[in-house]
Amino acid sequence: MIAQLTRNERQHAILISLAVAISGLLLGLAGRNDPIGIHGALIFVAGVFTIFLIGRDYYTPEPSDERFTHYYDDPTKAGIVLAMIWVVFGLAVGDWAAWQLVNPDLTFGGGWSSFGRIRPVHTTSVIFGFGGNGLIATSLYVLQRTSRARLPDQLSPWFVLVGYNLFCVLAVTGYLMGITQSKEYAEPEWYADIWLVIVWVVYFLIYLRTLARRKEPHIYVSNWYYMAFILVVAMLHIVNNLAVPVSLGHAKSYSLFSGVQDAMTQWWYGHNAVAFFLTAGFLGMMYYFLPIRAGRPIFSYRLSIISFWGITFFYMWAGSHHLHYTALPQWVQTLGMTFSLMLLIPSWASAGNALLTLNGAWHKVRDDATLRFMMVAAVFYGLTTFEGSFMAIRSVNSLSHYTDWTIGHVHAGALGWVAMITFGAIYASVPWLWKREAMYSARLVEAHFWLALAGTVIYVFAMWNSGIVQGLMWRTYNESGTLAFSFVDSLIAMHPYYIARAIGGLLFLIGGGVGAYNIWMTIKLPTQATEKAGDLPEPRPVGGVSHQPAE
């Protein structure tokens, strides 16, 4: 890793690490009576450790100019490995949390291990740890190939990847110590949030700098989505996390907004974290890897334009459907519902575009589990967006809100769409990246596919059932006009579904473990494949698939 940096970059890396270490030291000293002090120490150690790593190889020879004839894929490789570590960890914690709802004594008595603290550990690990690393890794891969330009330098992608993972580690360890803002999917506190902004700006600059040097006149559709992901997530992150810390020595901060304004801001953020983190970025992934793997061009360039701008515009209005029948003014609720319904059009345009791209390649879907991962992802994307629009209708939402139906919906999207498309993209790119003929075991990919699909289906059906049962029990009246069931009655009725859910999650987790093993064994295989034309930043068509619009 260090050997690939120029002397100049090594010096910069040392300076950056030094700045990080000093910041950590100051945080640690200022917050020695507060949990933030532990994070300060952690940041300090991370900075010093990085300086040590660079210093150890500081005098190794600089990379030769030969590197400019290749894409720079090492950060992508590291990102994929990190994504697989995060997914196994995040799924394991998620399944543990699921079993806690079956048997509450599975906290083992610790404060750190209670459901309220490990739930954000699960969500952050899978969304930001797995999803985020997957997005960073694939975006750098796709950006270079669709622009036919190498990344602008060697240091900034490493800064983004390492810095981003430091953010994830701060987030997850923070929850276990009780550091949280309580804003769902935006739990990390102010200092971690500021750090993420710095990382994110560098990430965006990599994009602009690479695009500026591109040898293709057009910017490929994947990059529109990746750029929308980076830009809008920055917007959402900054606004929703505006807060005043108690002091520089306190992890705790108080949100700038309160009550109804805070609720609207939070769900404007929350829903668009789904839109731009969990949808736009992964659509970018799909628009590159699905056509490449299928060997077919994207079905419709025009459909991709309509769906891109539709998603970018409509999604931003939809957040208020999380607040139906609450103290939020009704005009905002109605706008949210209306735009959620309209959102179905660009969403299905994307899903349809993906599935129609497979026309002429369905025999490959049958034989190739990697492509099947992507196909099933597109199907789940279509199903989940339909379900989402449906649940945004006020009268439906009155039943589904606050119940497990929401959890089922989220997991149909997260397991069925986000994880499946990512596994597909990873299985496609790992042999290309490590120059292997194929994955270590195609049968293990097949096994992973069926475990993932079975786990998702069991999970989602269990939560549909429990959610609807719960919602109906809460609103059922008996003949004398009083409520028929106590809350505890509904809790008892959930028990079998909670067991089923935990089993579904376990299958998905085993699948993830199989995938991680398979990827690890592929990396350990001796190099076999010769370099493919697509690995070189020269103007050569790849596999007959053009990344340019047909018109």
Added chain:
Amino acid sequence: MSIFGFHYRLERKAIGLVLGIIAVASIGGLVEIAPLFTIHQTVEDAPDMRLYTPLELAGRNIYIREGCYACHSQMIRTLRDEVDRYGPYSLAVESKYDHPMLWGSKRTGPDLARIGEKYSDQWHVAHLINPRDVVPVSIMPAYDWLLSTELRTDDLDLHLKAQRAVGVPYTNDMIANAPLDAYGQSNPDSPQAEGVTKRYGKATTVRAFDGRASQLTEMDALVAYLQVLGRLTDAAHKPIAQAGAE
């Protein structure tokens, strides 16, 4: 020129795409969020609204720290069954001083918006020590260690200051006495108890929440917070016409 022809040229310009994305993505939030700060009817007036005491605020921070919001909502919707089950539907003004709000999104356990004074302190303490002692089928985690964890009070003035910076009208007097008020509120026989009602109003509950006046624990703070939920103002219990007017 067709729209696709326009796009064909737009997608050759990185900055054009960036500006387009920012413009298109900004509209929704501007239209839906900005007016909530300017339209007066968004939050009702409630002259009787009181502030969280330092002890209640500390309890609220424990509620946040433990992730209670992941399973308990604090937002009763305008639906008949919810009003029958939990009480009058929640008004925006009731969370006016909630930085951040804790409306929640999931009810693995019941809504807590009006839990205040519905159960005794003893019930809450027993329930938090081991929920299954009072609700045999409960799946809530046990928080027995709150009873043996001393509450940190030395920095409560800083907390109130930060709250004031984001718009909660704490006075200098309240800020200066924050640590003492926290002690006084859980120790009714102490000389500090009087200051709490003086500064926060007669309706403030002053009790040994965890059953022991001698020690100020995290259990005191959390129970004090739970007992004030839904009781900062009476606005929600008044007829709709009055609550909504002015």
